Amino acid sequence: MKKIKISTTINSKKYYLDINPNVTLLDLLRDELGLTGTKRGCEIGECGACTVLINGEAVNSCLVLAPQIDGKELLTVEGLMAEGKLHPLQQSFMDHDAVQCGFCTPGMLMSSKALLDENPNPAEEEIRTAISGNLCRCTGYVQIVEAIGKVNK
Amino acid sequence: MKPFEYISTKSINEATQVLSEYKQDARVLAGGTDVLIELRRPHAKIPKAILDISYIESLNGISESDGLIILKPLSTHTQILKSDLVRKYAQLLGIAASQIGAPQIRNRGTVGGNVMNAATCADTVPPLIALDAEITLRSNGGSRTMKLVDFFIKPYKTKAESDDVLIEITFPKLPSNAQSAFIKLGRRNALSISRLSVAAILMQDKKGLISEARIVPGAALPTWMRVKEAEEMLIGEKPSLKLFTAAGQKVSEVMISYTGRRWSTEYKEPVIGVLVRRALEGCVKD
Numbered sequence: 001m002k003k004i005k006i007s008t009t010i011n012s013k014k015y016y017l018d019i020n021p022n023v024t025l026l027d028l029l030r031d032e033l034g035l036t037g038t039k040r041g042c043e044i045g046e047c048g049a050c051t052v053l054i055n056g057e058a059v060n061s062c063l064v065l066a067p068q069i070d071g072k073e074l075l076t077v078e079g080l081m082a083e084g085k086l087h088p089l090q091q092s093f094m095d096h097d098a099v100q101c102g103f104c105t106p107g108m109l110m111s112s113k114a115l116l117d118e119n120p121n122p123a124e125e126e127i128r129t130a131i132s133g134n135l136c137r138c139t140g141y142v143q144i145v146e147a148i149g150k151v152n153k
Numbered sequence: 154m155k156p157f158e159y160i161s162t163k164s165i166n167e168a169t170q171v172l173s174e175y176k177q178d179a180r181v182l183a184g185g186t187d188v189l190i191e192l193r194r195p196h197a198k199i200p201k202a203i204l205d206i207s208y209i210e211s212l213n214g215i216s217e218s219d220g221l222i223i224l225k226p227l228s229t230h231t232q233i234l235k236s237d238l239v240r241k242y243a244q245l246l247g248i249a250a251s252q253i254g255a256p257q258i259r260n261r262g263t264v265g266g267n268v269m270n271a272a273t274c275a276d277t278v279p280p281l282i283a284l285d286a287e288i289t290l291r292s293n294g295g296s297r298t299m300k301l302v303d304f305f306i307k308p309y310k311t312k313a314e315s316d317d318v319l320i321e322i323t324f325p326k327l328p329s330n331a332q333s334a335f336i337k338l339g340r341r342n343a344l345s346i347s348r349l350s351v352a353a354i355l356m357q358d359k360k361g362l363i364s365e366a367r368i369v370p371g372a373a374l375p376t377w378m379r380v381k382e383a384e385e386m387l388i389g390e391k392p393s394l395k396l397f398t399a400a401g402q403k404v405s406e407v408m409i410s411y412t413g414r415r416w417s418t419e420y421k422e423p424v425i426g427v428l429v430r431r432a433l434e435g436c437v438k439d
């Protein structure tokens with residue numbers, strides 16, 4: 001199988017990669033690049049644990065073929081912190097007890113980051129829509145919705 | 154995933170060239186929300202090559218020309234639901250797009266993939282058929298255009314050949330006296346792959362009488378079609394609950410005449426009737 005050359009930006013860092021085409025973006029991030037903050041859940045697009053941003057849009061990395069990130073700009077949960085400080089969303093999740101086991105958290109953060117970038121003061125309904133593709137088996141969502149709603153308040 | 158060759162192209166001609174060489178051995182990849190799941194199934198048939206068309210810019214975008222809306226196949230559900238043209242001239246399509254999957258799926262999934270995959274539950278198909286959409290397929294041999302309603306043979310089976318690329322979907326803008334609705338019932342709210350759905354368009358004349366009606370159920374009939382028997386009942390009439398209820402009953406009858414009575418009929422029969430009624434009511438709200 002022929003390897004594919006791609007160039008991509010992940011968390012503001014430029015990568016030039018030679019990759020096997022038959023892997024998903026999720027595999028590439030976790031197994032090749034060591035970016036294991038992005039979680040592997042259902043791998044069929046249902047749970048959202050693998051959510052990352054491609055050109056600012058939330059997508060399930062388990063449903064993206066790795067070569068499809070050529071020329072794109074990605075953000076994963078590892079890219080949220082800046083200058084040693086937590087992103088306001090991360091801080092808000094902690095302040096509002098929106099994390100229990102934490103497995104859904106990276107995906108939740110990425111979906112809500114995409115939302116807040118587009119709409120800094122979303123209504124509760126808009127928050128719920130934005131995270132409708134992210135399952136949480138622990139919190140019951142209330143704290144998560146609250147945490148997202150309070151970030152810019 | 155088992156190994157395959159990955160080919161990406163920025164040109165339609167190159168894409169059809171590759172497909173004419175590989176025929177059944179190549180698989181087109183757009184957003185991948187259907188293809189990736191299929192490739193990872195335990196006994197999946199892995200193609201020799203995956204042809205990624207997602208970088209072909211001329212296959213993306215929503216525009217208007219001469220009273221037509223031109224919907225390029227790589228337009229994502231998110232692009233559709235945010236489009237002013239769709240909101241203005243094809244409201245029901247925007248409603249359907251906004252209810253597909255979750256944001257992650259809508260950001261990635263394309264209308265072309267939805268149509269070409271031809272799943273029973275493809276949510277953009279009933280609205281597009283109600284809008285009287287035409288599609289254009291291109292292969293090395295040239296282009297052909299057909300009505301979308303004639304494109305489907307049965308769920309997951311279309312008239313597309315293995316070397317066809319869907320390059321365009323077009324439909325006439327709805328006039329200002331038209332109102333439209335799309336309703337679906339899923340098993341679960343957010344990610345539900347829809348079961349029953351109904352797309353409806355009504356036009357009223359100056360006296361408020363119905364001058365045109367289009368009703369297209371999803372996942373109810375052996376393939377997608379307008380239910381003319383129910384549409385005809387509405388023409389020349391004034392909208393009313395009674396009329397819409399009767400039209401809903403007619404759609405149930407037509408459904409049963411095609412599918413016969415089976416285990417799911419007890420549920421589907423009343424439900425499709427109610428969905429039709431609600432969709433029609435959605436078309437007369439001011």
Ligand SMILES: Cc1cc2nc3c(=O)[nH]c(=O)nc-3n(C[C@H](O)[C@H](O)[C@H](O)COP(=O)(O)OP(=O)(O)OC[C@H]3O[C@@H](n4cnc5c(N)ncnc54)[C@H](O)[C@@H]3O)c2cc1C
Pocket residue numbers: 044045046180181182183184185186187188189190206226227252253254255258261262263264265266267268269270274275276277317318319320344345346347
């Ligand atoms: C969790 C989840 C939820 C979903 N929910 C819904 C839902 O609510 N409603 C719904 O309708 N769908 C739903 N889907 C299905 C899917 O997201 C849609 O059908 C989507 O529109 C497919 O588009 P795509 O670009 O991802 O297709 P792809 O997976 O890239 O392609 C799908 C098929 O179309 C072919 N193809 C794509 N583009 C072209 C082209 N231009 N020319 C020729 N062939 C082409 C491919 O070869 C393939 O056979 C869901 C999927 C998932 C994983």
Ligand code: FES
Pocket residue numbers: 039040041042043044045046047048049050051060061062063
């Ligand atoms: S792992 Fe991708 S959606 Fe569940």
Ligand code: FES
Pocket residue numbers: 098099100101102103104105135136137138139
């Ligand atoms: S905190 Fe455990 S799944 Fe959400």
